[in-house]
Amino acid sequence: MTTTTPAFYDPREFVGKRVLVTGGTQGMGAAIVQRLVAGGATVATTARSTLPEGQTPALFVQADIATRAGVDRVVRAVIDDFGGLDILVDNAGGSSAPGGGVLALDDDQWHHDLDLNLLAAVRLDRAFLPGMLAQRSGVILHVSSIQRRLPLYEATLAYAAAKAALSTYSKGLAKEVGPRGVRVLSIAPGYIETAAAHALVVRLAAEAGTDEATARNGLMTSLGGIPIGRPGHPEEVAELVAFLVSARAASIHGTEVTIDGGTIPVA
Structure with a gap:
């Protein structure tokens, strides 16, 4: 499935902005990278797999950010090449747990889903926040999931629990760093x-x-x-992300935006 960039984007909106999008070689991540590059940003991305042919971020780091070593590799590469970040999109996530419900999940599967869906973002935030706080500007956006409110127990309970924790962490982080110039947001995609x-x-x-x-x-x-x-389509998620991390959304902070076509009813 290919992604497209909307005709109404401003090709200079993100000029001068240094961005890292994790999990940026496939799906929503690839669409987010494409959208921000089209808007003029200097974008780095990372994934466990190699960079697909035709994708041209400014920096690609092959790493498994579900591990401490993988996060450290990404941080060193971004600091060496970019000197720091203005925007961090913590998009990497997923689950490889087997079906069968809660009793089918062992400690290793719980640890993996928590490492990938929660702790990878926490570790990257910790690494890049000092620079953002020093410059008194920056945006951190976490990609959660509607499963934080609508968990599916058959195979993705650990994933859903990790995403719920990510959303709660986002809110707490926003309260701490918002007064110091850094915006923190999250989005909750449904079926994309x-x-x-x-x-x-x-x-x-x-x-x-x-x-x-x-x-x-x-x-x-x-x-x-x-x-x-x-x-939903990946490019629709990418357009939401582009808006939220832009100056157009300067007063949107500490909130989570759901993009699920109405799956989660909101009163």
């Missing part, structure tokens, strides 16, 4: 049809002997439905 999600739809359709539309509708129903009738 990345290439990986589309592959899942194709697999479910093949297994059930049906078409993609039927498989996709079944997946949406399992999440409680999506009132707009479709999953």
Whole structure:
């Protein structure tokens, strides 16, 4: 699935801004990198896999940020090349836990999901916050999930718990550093049809002997439905991120924005 940049973006909006987007080679992360580069930012990204052909961030660091060593590798590379950051998008996340509910998850799986979905962001924030505080400006954006409010127990309970912790941590961090010039925000995506999600739809359709539309509708129903009738697209998430980290959103701080097509009902 390819991403597109909206025609109305300002190609100079982020000129002079040094950005790190974690997990930026696929899905939402790749769309966020593309959008910020299109807006003039100098963007670094990181992933466990190699950089896909055609992607051209200013800096790529191959590392597993679910580990302390991986985080340290990214921090050293960004400091050496950029000198610091103006915007940090903690996007990396996910779960590889098996199905079967809570008793199928052992300590190693819990530790992995907490390391990837919570502690990677905490460690990177700690590394780059001193520079942001010294310059009295910066934006940190955490990518959480609607599973923090709508956990799915079958396979992703540890992931959901880690994302809930990430959202709570974001709020506390915002209270501490907001008065010192650093904005902290989070977003909670719902079902976003990345290439990986589309592959899942194709697999479910093949297994059930049906078409993609039927498989996709079944997946949406399992999440409680999506009132707009479709999953979100990575570029829609990227556009939300671009707005929130920009000067246009200068008074938006300490909050979480849900982008889920209405899956989570809000009174």
